[in-house]
Amino acid sequence: MKILVVEDNEHVAQFICKGLRENGHAVDRTATGRDGLFMATTGVYDAIVLDRMLPEGVDGLAIVATLRKTGSNTPILILSALAQLDERIRGLRAGGDDYLTKPFAFDELAARLEALVRRSQNIPAEAVLEVGDLRLDMAQHKVSRSGRPIDLQPREFKLLEYLMRNAGRVVTRTMLLENVWEYHCDRQTNAIDVHISKLRRKIDDSSLPPLIHTVRGVGYRLGGGD
Amino acid sequence: MIRFLHSTSVRIALIYALIFSLSASVLVGFVWWRTVGYLEQETDAVILADVQAIADRLHDFGVPGAIETIDNRIAAPSDEYAIYFLGDSALARIAGNLTAWPAALGHETGWHQVELERNGQLHATRMLYARLSNGFHLLVGRDIQDRMAIRLLVLKGLGWGSAAASLLAILGGLLVRRAFMTRLEAINRTASAIVRGDLARRVPVRDSTDEFDQLARTINGMLQQIEILVDGVRNASNAVAHDLRTPLTELRGRLERILIARPSAEAALCEIEDAVASLDRLIDVFNALLRLAEIDSGTRISGFGAVDLARVANEVADFHGAVAEEKAVAFTSSVKAGIVVHGDPFLLTQAIGNLVDNAIKFSPPGGKVTLAVEQVDDRRASVTVSDQGPGIPDEEKSRATERFYRGKTGEGAGGAGLGLSITAAVARLHSGSLILTDGNPGLTATIVLPLATHPPAARSDRFA
Numbered sequence: 297m298k299i300l301v302v303e304d305n306e307h308v309a310q311f312i313c314k315g316l317r318e319n320g321h322a323v324d325r326t327a328t329g330r331d332g333l334f335m336a337t338t339g340v341y342d343a344i345v346l347d348r349m350l351p352e353g354v355d356g357l358a359i360v361a362t363l364r365k366t367g368s369n370t371p372i373l374i375l376s377a378l379a380q381l382d383e384r385i386r387g388l389r390a391g392g393d394d395y396l397t398k399p400f401a402f403d404e405l406a407a408r409l410e411a412l413v414r415r416s417q418n419i420p421a422e423a424v425l426e427v428g429d430l431r432l433d434m435a436q437h438k439v440s441r442s443g444r445p446i447d448l449q450p451r452e453f454k455l456l457e458y459l460m461r462n463a464g465r466v467v468t469r470t471m472l473l474e475n476v477w478e479y480h481c482d483r484q485t486n487a488i489d490v491h492i493s494k495l496r497r498k499i500d501d502s503s504l505p506p507l508i509h510t511v512r513g514v515g516y517r518l519g520g521g522d
Numbered sequence: 523m524i525r526f527l528h529s530t531s532v533r534i535a536l537i538y539a540l541i542f543s544l545s546a547s548v549l550v551g552f553v554w555w556r557t558v559g560y561l562e563q564e565t566d567a568v569i570l571a572d573v574q575a576i577a578d579r580l581h582d583f584g585v586p587g588a589i590e591t592i593d594n595r596i597a598a599p600s601d602e603y604a605i606y607f608l609g610d611s612a613l614a615r616i617a618g619n620l621t622a623w624p625a626a627l628g629h630e631t632g633w634h635q636v637e638l639e640r641n642g643q644l645h646a647t648r649m650l651y652a653r654l655s656n657g658f659h660l661l662v663g664r665d666i667q668d669r670m671a672i673r674l675l676v677l678k679g680l681g682w683g684s685a686a687a688s689l690l691a692i693l694g695g696l697l698v699r700r701a702f703m704t705r706l707e708a709i710n711r712t713a714s715a716i717v718r719g720d721l722a723r724r725v726p727v728r729d730s731t732d733e734f735d736q737l738a739r740t741i742n743g744m745l746q747q748i749e750i751l752v753d754g755v756r757n758a759s760n761a762v763a764h765d766l767r768t769p770l771t772e773l774r775g776r777l778e779r780i781l782i783a784r785p786s787a788e789a790a791l792c793e794i795e796d797a798v799a800s801l802d803r804l805i806d807v808f809n810a811l812l813r814l815a816e817i818d819s820g821t822r823i824s825g826f827g828a829v830d831l832a833r834v835a836n837e838v839a840d841f842h843g844a845v846a847e848e849k850a851v852a853f854t855s856s857v858k859a860g861i862v863v864h865g866d867p868f869l870l871t872q873a874i875g876n877l878v879d880n881a882i883k884f885s886p887p888g889g890k891v892t893l894a895v896e897q898v899d900d901r902r903a904s905v906t907v908s909d910q911g912p913g914i915p916d917e918e919k920s921r922a923t924e925r926f927y928r929g930k931t932g933e934g935a936g937g938a939g940l941g942l943s944i945t946a947a948v949a950r951l952h953s954g955s956l957i958l959t960d961g962n963p964g965l966t967a968t969i970v971l972p973l974a975t976h977p978p979a980a981r982s983d984r985f986a
Contacts, residue, residue: 380812380816380821381816381822381825381866381868382821382822382825385825399805401798401802451840477837477840477841478833478837478867485879486845487841487842487844487845487879490844490845490847490848491841491844493848494847513795513798513799
């Protein structure tokens with residue numbers, strides 16, 4: 297993937313760029329909003345990481361709004377030190393696709409970026425999702441593994457669907473919390489782990505190779521890596 | 523002097539004095555018009571009527587008729603003040619009680635006010651001089667010496683009265699000003715003291731409901747709110763200093779040990795992993811503090827909307843229910859549908875979530891946790907979470923919602939001690955309250971919220 301990083305803080309920018317390159321992405325970086333806007337309009341990027349507050353009076357949200365006005369639909373992840381709830385909503389309303397508050401874990405950023413790009417390239421929502429021998433039928437609300445039907449609660453179904461749509465990629469606990477539950481929580485909670493382990497007991501029975509993998513310190517991955 | 527006039531209290535005092543004097547003048551004018559003025563008008567009317575009557579007699583019956591009339595009038599005992607003089611064309615006397623044409627009168631016809639000698643004294647008189655047909659000169663008048671005395675008396679009385687009224691007006695104005703100044707000074711002194719740093723000062727309030735007391739109460743309410751906010755900020759900074767320094771010190775020490783001891787790569791990675799976990803906890807505390815500040819600042823109110831409490835509660839129940847199951851805690855929820863409050867779904871979720879999370883955390887295995895959403899009356903709804911854990915002793919209940927407060931039973935349970943603070947702050951923001959009571963055993967936490975006044979047309983979708 298080719299990713300544009302618009303971030304004025306040298307240390308944060310280095311930390312993001314280095315990590316993304318290690319993950320195999322091509323990264324361009326600029327420190328100013330003006331250059332950022334110019335580079336973004338070239339349309340060669342798969343995703344943009346944009347700091348909310350930039351020097352020279354160019355606001356990150358203004359860049360997002362301008363880009364969207366020009367018809368660009370490159371996925372944008374907004375980074376911000378502003379943790380207030382309104383700020384998040386404003387960022388998303390301006391046309392941002394995701395919003396991450398500083399300080400953040402790099403894995404969180406990487407996982408979200410991948411999910412964003414995948415979503416933007418998405419192909420109409422398939423009616424049937426398949427990962428290995430696991431099969432999820434959206435229309436009939438049925439799940440089976442190796443042909444054996446599995447009975448899931450509605451929330452477990454939603455959780456599995458999200459994992460399968462992001463199959464092969466790491467999803468963080470916060471991503472699960474935001475996308476599967478209408479529940480936003482400021483504090484660390486092990487509830488997500490409990491929900492995952494319940495789902496795991498139903499999906500991965502001991503006779504079959506496990507599909508749900510724990511990625512230590514980050515989150516979970518369904519299926520093998522890329 | 524200009525500065526003096528710029529003072530509001532002085533202006534009000536002056537306006538008061540002016541209005542008082544004006545009304546006194548109007549009263550004096552009226553009294554004058556009804557007494558002295560009335561007497562003068564009456565005299566003039568009688569004189570005019572006399573002139574008219576004598577002229578008529580002269581016209582109808584000639585000089586003898588006029589003489590007869592005049593003599594009759596003079597002879598009448600009731601009219602000792604009347605003055606008559608009828609003269610021929612050379613002003614020689616034909617009839618009347620004056621011996622000669624008064625020299626002081628001059629030769630202008632019409633009304634005159636002159637002094638004439640009567641009974642050996644100069645008396646003020648009011649005269650009407652008319653020239654009649656055939657060159658006759660008629661003078662009719664009244665002695666008004668007595669009336670002048672009355673006039674002087676009334677004038678004197680009114681003069682003194684006006685002087686007294688003006689004095690009263692000025693005194694009253696000064697009193698009004700003083701009353702104003704006393705009350706304003708009190709407010710001024712309080713404000714100045716607060717500027718100097720004495721935040722506990724309040725404007726003195728009398729036991730009345732006048733405007734100044736209302737103002738004083740409003741100002742005191744405002745000061746109370748400011749003091750609470752300032753105290754909150756002060757306490758929060760102290761708490762932050764205490765509760766963030768300890769983990770930061772520990773973290774620093776841990777990282778420093780790696781630098782000094784240079785352990786194997788594997789051991790170092792483990793240490794670093796722990797350090798990152800500690801940092802994450804610190805970030806959580808930090809976020810919770812920012813959230814508390816955000817809630818306390820009241821800025822979230824602008825985004826309030828209709829929130830379906832059942833939807834929020836069910837979400838919380840679903841999310842935490844799994845954890846209860848894992849801990850072998852029996853978790854049940856009974857949620858009444860259709861209860862709508864005016865608020866912020868995100869904050870309400872967090873407030874209820876914190877209670878359920880705590881309840882499960884403090885429950886012994888096999889314990890029971892219940893979540894109930896009910897309508898209390900036609901104005902209020904309640905969200906109640908009960909557990910069978912150790913509870914909170916009475917003496918700690920009031921402090922349990924303070925930032926970073928951890929009671930004896932809460933020790934070692936992890937968390938920053940901010941969960942209940944946030945829940946209480948959210949309840950406050952929604953004009954509700956958080957009530958902690960004994961569950962015997964365990965703790966019962968109840969959030970009481972006012973119902974939305976206008977039921978929404980459709981289900982709230984502000985669950986962003």
